[in-house]
Amino acid sequence: MVDTLIFDFDGVIIDTESVEYATWQEIYNEFNVSMDIEQWEGIIGGGVEWFDPLENLESLIGPIDDKIAIVERRRRRVYEIIDSTPLLPGVENYIYDAREMGLKIGLASSSTSDWIERHLEDRGLLPYFDAIATRDEVSMVKPDPELYLKVIAKLDSNPIHTLAIEDSVNGLAAAKAAGLWCVVVPNPMTADMDFRKADLELESLKNLSLKQLLASIV
Numbered sequence: 148m149v150d151t152l153i154f155d156f157d158g159v160i161i162d163t164e165s166v167e168y169a170t171w172q173e174i175y176n177e178f179n180v181s182m183d184i185e186q187w188e189g190i191i192g193g194g195v196e197w198f199d200p201l202e203n204l205e206s207l208i209g210p211i212d213d214k215i216a217i218v219e220r221r222r223r224r225v226y227e228i229i230d231s232t233p234l235l236p237g238v239e240n241y242i243y244d245a246r247e248m249g250l251k252i253g254l255a256s257s258s259t260s261d262w263i264e265r266h267l268e269d270r271g272l273l274p275y276f277d278a279i280a281t282r283d284e285v286s287m288v289k290p291d292p293e294l295y296l297k298v299i300a301k302l303d304s305n306p307i308h309t310l311a312i313e314d315s316v317n318g319l320a321a322a323k324a325a326g327l328w329c330v331v332v333p334n335p336m337t338a339d340m341d342f343r344k345a346d347l348e349l350e351s352l353k354n355l356s357l358k359q360l361l362a363s364i365v
Contacts, residue, residue, distance in 0.1 A: 149328065149361050151304040152245045153253040153295065156263050157191075158314035158334045160238050160272075164191055165335050166228045170221050171200045180207045184336075191315045191336060234270065235334070237352025241312070242275050244357040253278045253298040255311070255321075257288035278302045290320035295327060310361070312352075316340045328364055 158164040168187050175182050182200060190198050201218065205211055245252050252275055256263050260281045267273040278301035285293040299306055306326035313319050313329055315337050322329040323344060331345040332352055342348045346364050349355060355363070 149250070149308055149310045149364075151251040151253065151299075151302055151309040152241070152357075153255055153298055153309060153311045153322075153327070154238075154242075155311070155313045155315075155318050156254055156256040156266075157258055158235075158337065159312055159332060160234060161229065161232055161266060162235055162334050162336075163225075163229055163232075163266075164314075164337070166225055166232065168336060170224045170228070173224070174200075174217060174221055175204060175207075178204065178208045180204070188336065188340070191317065229266065230269070235332075235352070237354070239272075241352055241357050242272060246275055248357070251277050251302045251304055253280075253302050253304075255280050255289075255294040255298045257282050257294065257317075259283055289315075289317040290324070292321050292325035295321055295325035299325065299327075310364070313345075316342070319345055330360065330364065 154160060168182070168184070171187075172182055182203065186198050186203065187200075201211070201214060211217065242252065254263065254276050256279075258281060260279070260283045263279060263281055264273060267276070278298050280294050280297035280301065282288050282294075285297055287293045295311065299309060310328040310330065311318070311322035313322055313331050314334050319329055319331055319342060328346050330347045330349060331342045332349050333340065333342065347360070
């Protein structure tokens with residue numbers, strides 16, 4: 148029986164990943180080049196390989212003098228878009244239903260605490276989470292299981308009674324390595340990834356209620 152629900156954030160609660168990629172692509176387009184999406188896909192959800200979009204851009208066009216200005220301009224653009232980006236379909240109902248059902252609710256993200264808490268607080272969702280673990284608290288991000296194990300410990304939960312909701316191969320690998328059930332809901336950036344190791348793959352959380360989901364996997 149599942150008594151704990153742990154969400155990823157980027158790409159599960161809000162589709163920040165498409166925004167992150169699109170804003171870098173805007174910068175690249177200013178220099179008449181483009182970013183290889185396969186390079187970007189490797190770092191979605193965490194990743195063991197380091198990819199710096201700015202360094203990659205310099206490898207294509209040569210040294211850039213105003214790197215700080217570019218990074219800051221892109222950062223403002225990211226927040227501008229994400230602040231008006233709605234929650235992904237069905238996720239709000241899952242959070243509310245989990246609270247109504249008495250489930251413990253956690254979040255495990257390879258992003259920073261500031262990033263996570265800002266967006267959850269802006270949307271009134273922060274109080275619903277009983278425990279959050281971010282990259283600030285661990286030595287390894289996803290696909291390493293440390294983030295999930297950290298949340299499990301904070302919640303005093305058992306992995307075999309815990310369900311993770313993910314959107315990426317890195318996230319799926321982390322959840323399964325921690326011993327959790329895992330449902331994957333791909334977003335536009337991860338739709339072509341191989342999720343055969345997931346317990347279930349859904350096109351959208353709106354397609355299945357939380358009660359129906361729990362009944363289908365346990």
